[in-house]
Amino acid sequence: MASFALDADAVAAGLEAQTELQTRIREIGGELALKAGVRAGAYLIVNFDERFDFFGGAINTAARVQGLLHGNDVVVTEEVFTEVESAALPIIVAESFDSKLRGLPDLIHVHRLISPVSLSAVS
DSSP states (O other), X not given: OOOOSSHHHHHHHHHHHHHHHHHXXXXXXXXXXXXXXXXXXXXXXXXXXXXXXXXXXXXXXXXXXXXXXXXXXEEEEHHHHHHHHHHTOOOEXXXXXXXXXXXXXXXXXXXXXXXXXXXXXXX
């Protein structure tokens, strides 16, 4: 779990990690997948024995969104996608869809994002 001041920074970090992981996998072989889900919202940070933990509705939703990942993608909620679009990040929208997330009453609209750089690293 990580916290970012800007949604676009969180997405950029997830996409950069995807690209780096794909580069390392090509070098050493094997199969690894990085899953990164991004959700904006308020949360509470608590320090337990010098270890931070995050709590709140936004955290619960982010965890549920993470369950939608295939690996080597970043899934974001609609409000995050809006900021990412305005930041003009280099992304490919692999798909957009509504999903029923466990424990949440309403459908949530999400976007599966892939980095063009990460995509070329796989081929």
